[in-house]
Amino acid sequence: MLAELPPAPAAWCSGLRKRYRRRSAVDGVSFTVDRGEVVGLLGPNGAGKTTVIKMLLGLVRPDAGEVLLLGRPASDPRSRARVGYLPELFRYQPWLTAAEVLALHVRLAGTAVPAHERRECLAAVSLADRADDRVGGFSKGMQQRLGLAVALVARPELVVLDEPTSALDPLGRADVRDLLLSLKARGVAVLLNSHLIGEVERVCDRVVILDKGQVAAAGTLAELLGRRELRLRLDGVDERAHDRLAAAGPLTQEGNLFTVTLPTEPEPTCVPDLVTDLVGLGVRVHAVEPARVSLEERLLAILRTGGDRR
């Protein structure tokens, strides 16, 4: 019967709390990262993101709350060995070569990864030609790339990345995006803390927004961004055409620019039907463009209004 149960979530936490002296850093945080899911952790400076990550990984002891990693307590070495982690502040032994750092971390994880796989891992972060160079001579971005390789080398089932692109150039950021998508394709779960909202929007299935130590909002991108808008530039809109536009959804008008707010999941034919009807009513259609609020706009709105906590 146990074999039929679905695997435990990659990460699960409930009611996490942490205070530093009189300051509350994390105040009742609960969320889940399912298997193969990429979850983004967003929030302003000091919101508690790194503290939550450290509590998940057993690096900071929570004052209250529970954590399960791959179905086991975070303190269980069997679950820790299957979790890859790139800390926000990374430093690797400067006297070791990149290849030696990877070999060391594989040993620490208590697994065996053949040399060719370790080399592939360095190649995935564009460090293949620096494998035998000492880390002490690496640039900051190269050290962060090495940190990513460390997080990925022991075939993790969950990867936790705390600001993985803070030191990377635009090309490096695009590489990380591809890397995250390939992890997702292989069914590896990812928890990603990043201030780069565009990055989160491109790769994450779900987002958890923290503010002042609490979850201000959480959900899939579709749930959080919800509203879709349709912007139409039109001439010759009479009363009947106006009614037809208003029948598609709440309507606003600025000169000849009409904006219709569509339902969260509109009928697939809703836009072509509307355009056909408008043309039939004699309207001249200059432009039709779909629009959606960006995650950045949504995030700012949530942080300004206090999100789900109000």
Ligand SMILES: Nc1ncnc2c1ncn2[C@@H]1O[C@H](COP(=O)(O)OP(=O)(O)OP(=O)(O)O)[C@@H](O)[C@H]1O
């Ligand atoms: N070791 C510590 N000692 C005292 N206070 C701490 C410690 N670690 C974190 N804090 C406090 O906890 C709060 C949350 O910090 P945390 O680093 O988790 O935020 P964050 O969301 O990761 O921020 P950022 O986006 O700036 O990295 C802050 O007020 C911070 O000052």
